[in-house]
Amino acid sequence: MHVTIRLFARLREVAGASDLTRTIPDGSTAGDAWQALVAEFPALGDHTSSISVAVNEEYAKPATALRDGDEVAFLPPVSGG
């Protein structure tokens, strides 16, 4: 299945991209998508313990199952305000 991956702030800079389309196996979770991304951009691995995940513009969990066409966002620690 195809998913759109969104990266923000420091994660966007590490990967050098804000939007990516990737093909991942059916049945993949958001966490699986992250691991695939880390395989592609090893420097992202340093951030695994501090990221948040959103699926289709809602906060989600690494265990959240993905469907074809989903948008998965990975967020570094926030600093709004």
Added chain:
Amino acid sequence: MALGEPRMTVTSESLDVTAVAAAVAGACDGAIATFVGVVRDHNAGRHVLWLDYEAYAPLAVRTFEHIAAEAATRWPDARLAIHHRTGRVDVGEASVAIAAASPHRADAFAACRYAIERVKQVAPIWKHEHFEGGEVWIEGATADPADDEARTLAFARACT
């Protein structure tokens, strides 16, 4: 009341606290508490030149709505509006403006304080600080809206 003024928004335009207040003002209210977060010229020993704010806008707006729903469980008569900037925000400019309207001042103050605490904890927004001699991403909390401990802390700060 300014018709069409959104209660929750992320914008690259300058913030207008009067407009934020107008978004929640109603005839039943005896109080509107407002908070304006402003970019200051120093942080962690650095001389700050400006901040660049990045947001995941659709999730930020949903998060603001979620924060308002949380506040409504504690202060059912209070209503919130939250406006946040993106892009370059210079020293002295507003980065966030919040208004809480309520029949009574205590609830307006408390809901307003709760909202800014939660924005800092869970809104998907990031500061890129440009200071004299360099730039750095500011990273605070790992956002987890389901984290009861963080929510409890925000309620406690709102009620002191």
